[in-house]
Amino acid sequence: MSDEPHFLREERVEISRADANSEAAVEPLQLGKRVREIRLSQNLTLEEASKRTGLARSTLSKIENEQISPTFSAVNKLVKGLGIDIPQLFSQPKRSAAAGGRRDITRTGTGTPHPTPTYEHEMLATQLTSKKMIPYRTTVRARSFEEYPEWVRHDGEEFLYVLKGSLLFYTEFYEPIELFEGDSAYYDCEMGHSLVSTSEADAEVIWVTA
Amino acid sequence: MSDEPHFLREERVEISRADANSEAAVEPLQLGKRVREIRLSQNLTLEEASKRTGLARSTLSKIENEQISPTFSAVNKLVKGLGIDIPQLFSQPKRSAAAGGRRDITRTGTGTPHPTPTYEHEMLATQLTSKKMIPYRTTVRARSFEEYPEWVRHDGEEFLYVLKGSLLFYTEFYEPIELFEGDSAYYDCEMGHSLVSTSEADAEVIWVTA
DNA sequence: AACAAAAATTTCCTATTGGAAACTTTTGTA
């Protein structure tokens, strides 16, 4: 047998193609290592993991030793059977740290206030600069759509989560929709958007922009 | 040729095994449909998608028509080449997405569940693909730091907001810090991080990764 | 250390994937 995993060879070919052609270089991706760590962390033997996932002992062994590239079907069984966190599977090994280790904690109510006629923003994590996302907690003062002179539009995407109360979510291209505690929305900010409280007390939301 | 995809048959076997044995029933999972939606939404032909991903036209066609279960290696090429959001691939089909002014509402409790030994994730806004951010609502099941075999590390930045309960926020380069309802944190994910509930009931948080 | 039991790996084999090219369907244009 070749002592080099086939799909790694494949990857290498892929990289050169990408060089010549267009995008996407595909890195090695140490799926096997990951899987082994996860299995051991749950104190499972291959036999037990086999029962949980429905994959043969031998297959699991080969996956862990990076001797095969499992099918999507097999990966799914792994994910479901072992309760694997998906982002970890696909992200890089990430050598032990030394990389960006920033952290910023914001205690309730201690964010930076930023009031407007219609919203009462509390900006979070303001200590950190150059963030990919901008999070804030907002109280929606507006009580009718007319309070907005014009659509709010800006770059990027926005995630919205309703903490308290209820509100109407107006968007340029859709019917307004009422959101309640625990509901969330994700949308393109180039599309006009605005919020109007409908509950007795002003609604409160978490907003994250990227 | 059989008119039934092989791996679907396989899945069915898996389900019965799971019934008899222990956990994890694996659903059909319409990967193909997803991929097609994503490709078309970017106005790509199979030929173009082939160039971007490095997979043969024919292979792409078969994947989209659910005639084969691609290997992990192939899935990776898809992900990198077409800019697919990983979690989308593992979550249920749902409806198709529009382009331009996108919007996706997720009602309380209707997100896509993704349980792990330590966290109970509910993925939000799973109908939209190619998002800059990935939002989750998570219940923290872990009760001690020892339940994590190793630091969780991955690419990007993360915003965390505590909805309910209290928890200890462990990070690789800082002292653990206790967070309460309404507190939030923003940090680099390359730095090891994990959460442990300290309140009577499991703590609940909103998590947004970018 | 020697042995037995458990766990992991490897072998051997069949079934499935993935690529090249042939073929079919769809689209658009006169």
Place this chain on the structure above:
DNA sequence: TACAAAAGTTTCCAATAGGAAATTTTTGTT
């Protein structure tokens, strides 16, 4: 409608994945 070009599907085959069982390695006990 007829035709050509583009897009998509299917076929065929070599390469690879996945399962059962044999083999090797590790672990634990005396």
